[in-house]
Amino acid sequence: MSKKDQSLSVEKQQEIMQKYDPESSVRELTGLLAKVVFFILLAFSIYQLYTTTIHPLPAQIHRSVHVGFGLVLIFLLFPASQKNRIKGKIAWYDVVLAVLGFCVGAYWPLFYEQIIMRAGDMSTLDFYIGILAVTLVLEATRRAVGLPITIIAALFLVYAYWGRQMPGFLIHRGVNLDSLVQSMFFTTEGILGTPIAVSSTFIFLFLLFGSFLVKTGVGQYFNDLAVTLAGKRTGGPAKVAIFSSALQGTISGSSVANVVTSGSFTIPMMKRLGYRREFAGGVEAAASTGGQLMPPIMGAAAFLMIEFIGIDYWSIAKAAAIPALLYFTGVWIMTHFEAKRTGLSGLSDAEMPNRKEVFKKIYLLLPIVAIVFYLSSGLSVMRAAIYGILTTILVGLMREEKFRKIYPIVFGVVAVGMGIYGSITGGFSVTTSLVSATIVTILVSYLFDGNFKDTIDALVDGARTALGVVAATAAAGIIVGVVTKTGLGLKLANSLVSLANGEILLTLFFTMLAAIILGMGSPTTANYIITSTIAAPALILLGIADLPAHMFVFYFGIVADITPPVALAAFAASGVASSEPIRTGVNAAKLAIAAFIIPYMFVLEPKLLMIDTxxxxxxxxxxxxxxxxxxxxxxxxxxxxxxxxxxxxxxxxxxxxxxxxxxxxxxxxxxxxxxxxxxxxxxxxxxxxxxxxxxxxxxxxx
Structure with missing residues (x-):
């Protein structure tokens, strides 16, 4: 059977993405408008690379410009309503909103010294710019991320202002409008707080890394490798889905995107082999959701943990490794038993790819191996991401037959030459020599007619992928700011502990419910920020260490993607499988039963996270x-x-x-x-x- 018969068309994939993933519901621009947006996206990526590696800016300026880029691009790319979307056109009011977004982003750079000198004493213009910033962030979040997090952020603002009217333990003295606006945009505790700080540094660079990986063709290679290794086993296509989706999790921060890209290939294979539609969709949804639990990228939430917990990235990735392997082991076991129960075999020899050809391209996995090495070697997260991008470009160029003989010579000569010079002068480390050799090799390949277009496209695609994260983290900053201003986090933590009467298992159960409910319909980064701010403090109050507590709410925020009634990953899988959505969600939740159990395990026994063991x-x-x-x-x-x-x-x-x-x-x-x-x-x-x-x-x- 041909690849065309085995997988969904690009148009169908895009239709499903737009239906279940707000971040994919963008305008289809043409002509001059498309070129303008293209160059703004390219400028966004170049700005990020320049300021995070060569010339860092003050935190408020950098974060404000990051938000400004996001607002401008969201209003140009995301229509106010899907019903009003006209191909190739941008509504006049969206152009106005984009200009206002530019003004918000430019305000801090233009008036930085004056704002700092006023030391919290806002001018009238400050006040109106602050209100405009909050309003634009909420509207941009509604368009690019969806209603759930937008409503939550708006309710938190209402709670902050009308605190005196709140019932019971929620009551507080209230925050006047001036103070609320000032804290939301003119401090680093609101929109420009920790979430957007992480988005504008770690997350953006790793999204670029993922974008460059896609350009190397590694996504399709994941599918081919998975089929080669698991296709002929009992119930082969289901195991291909698990294997492929686990790998796809290293380059995607979205369960829905994982489901559609990987599932468009694996779900038709599973159905053809004999799997029930709901089960086939459930396998892909469970496996794709688990991709966000798999190091090294973990849906970008791991980078937020760095700031929230205050530990290095490698400790988080190491702690997540065994729970992630147990999760996929659980899904693998259940699909195996289902295949045995229903008598499903693997793929035939005719349906298998050429094993020799697949393993000849094993070098495509080098960027992932490299990023793990960089992160484990003690490099900073940002430097590891930059080196990972350079490695990915180098590997991508290796696909070109005419460059394969040039690479070893250029790379070897430069690396050895710099290594010798560095050992004599003490001026270069081994890492510096290797990175310099990589850069020189890339430049040489471009001089000899290398495919520079792929690099530009990767920069543009990475910036486009980041827009949803910018909106989500900016809105989450509003939530974190209100919690900080009102002390709501501690109040909710105390209420959860009181409701559970201080019993740890009951507290875990109530925290699980809170994390699942708050995570419904929210992207990974946003649901982790919300749950870690509201739910995790309850566990910490009972003496649970920070890392197990944050991993607990992170897991259940992710599981919300496959937990009915709002299970976006399962619903997307049902769109691919043409199955009933709720039944698909039930099957996905059953297959992912490990995700409902493992968090309890590592809270009660932190040794599972490699802590003190x-x-x-x-x-x-x-x-x-x-x-x-x-x-x-x-x-x-x-x-x-x-x-x-x-x-x-x-x-x-x-x-x-x-x-x-x-x-x-x-x-x-x-x-x-x-x-x-x-x-x-x-x-x-x-x-x-x-x-x-x-x-x-x-x-x-x-």
Missing amino acids: TALELIWIVFTAVCGMLAIGAGLIGYWFRQLMWFERIIALAGGLTLIYPGGYSDIIGLSVFAVILGMQFLLKRDTLGVPVERGRKKAES
Whole structure:
């Protein structure tokens, strides 16, 4: 079957993205307007690279310009309503809003010294610019991100102003309008606060890194590699989806984008093989959502954790590694059992790509290996991102046959030459030599007719991808600013702990519900900011360390993408699979059951996050957790080595939960139950239990 038959058309993918992902609902511009927007996007990326690497600006100026670029581009690209979207045209009022956005972004650079000298004493112009900034940020967020976070931010502003009228524990003395406007735009605790600071540095650079990865063709290579490694296994296409989506998570910060790009390839394969539509969509939604839990990028929220918790990035990525692997192990196990239960095999030889050709392109994974190396070697996050981008450009150029012989010579000569010079003078480190060799090699390739257009396109695409993040983090800054101004975070934390009567499991449960509800319909960065500000303090009050507490709310904010009734990733998957949305969401949530369990594990046993543990302890914890996942997967699917009777499913579920709960006694009980249920699979014959052998592919299709 051809690739065209196996995957969705680009038009269909775009239609689904626009329906379920507000960040994709952009105007289709042509002619002069398209060129103007193109050059503004390019200028945005060049400005970011220049100010974060060569000439840093004062924080307020840099963040204000970052927001200004975002506002201008959002009003030019995102229509006020999809119903009013006219191809190739921009409404006059959107041009006015874009000009006002430019004024907001330029205000701090133009009047920086005067604002600083006034020391919080606003002028009349300051006041109106501040109100304009808040209004434009809310409208830009509505257009580029969606209503949920916009409504939450607006409600927080209402709460700050009308504090005296609030009921019960929510009451506070209120914040007058002048003070509210001043804190929202003329301090670093509102729109220009920590969220936009992270967006304007770490996140933007890593979005550029992802954009350059896409230009190298690594996205398609992920699919080819996944098919090569997992395609012929039992239920192969489902495992291809898991493998591919886990890799796609390194270059995408959106569950919906993951679902559509990877799912347009994997879901048709799963359906053709015999998987039910809702199950096929559920597999892709669960796997694509899990991509945001997978280091090194983790949906960009890991970079926010750096600022919120105050630890280095590598500690966060290292802590996230084992929970992410357990998550994908759980999804893999359940899809395997479903395939065995319904008698689904893997792909045929004719449907498999040429293994030799696929492995010849293994060099396309070098940028990901490189970024992990850079981050683990002690480099700053921004420098690691820049080096990652340079590595990606170099790898992308290696696709050109005419440059493959030039590269080793140029790179080797420059690297060795600088290395020798540096060892003699002490002026260069090994890293500096390698980076310089990379830059020289790239420049040489461009001089010899290299594909410079791909680099420009990657800069433009990266800036376009960042627009939703700019809006979301600016709006989230409003929320954080109100929480800081009113002390709401501590009040909500105390109320959650009081509601749970100080019981840690109940507090975790209520925090989970809060994180899922607040995360519904919000992008990764926004839902983490909201949940870490409102929900995480409740766990910290009970003595839970910062990292497990923040990872807990981060996980459940992500899980909101596949938790009905508002499950955007599952709904996008249903659009690709032509399935019923709620049932697809239920299947996705069932497959992602690990994501509902693992956070409890690492809060109760932080060793799972590699905190204060030894290698042997970690191996034991992972072993018991995987055994628990096996038992829970068998219980939920109803199949292991044969189909399970109802009482076996209950025993398997109970044993699995006991294994997953950390503790010596629970592990002993769980392993005993695990051994019993495993023994029953072989000792009790299927004929004795009256269980049919397999339903087969025809039954699955029906």
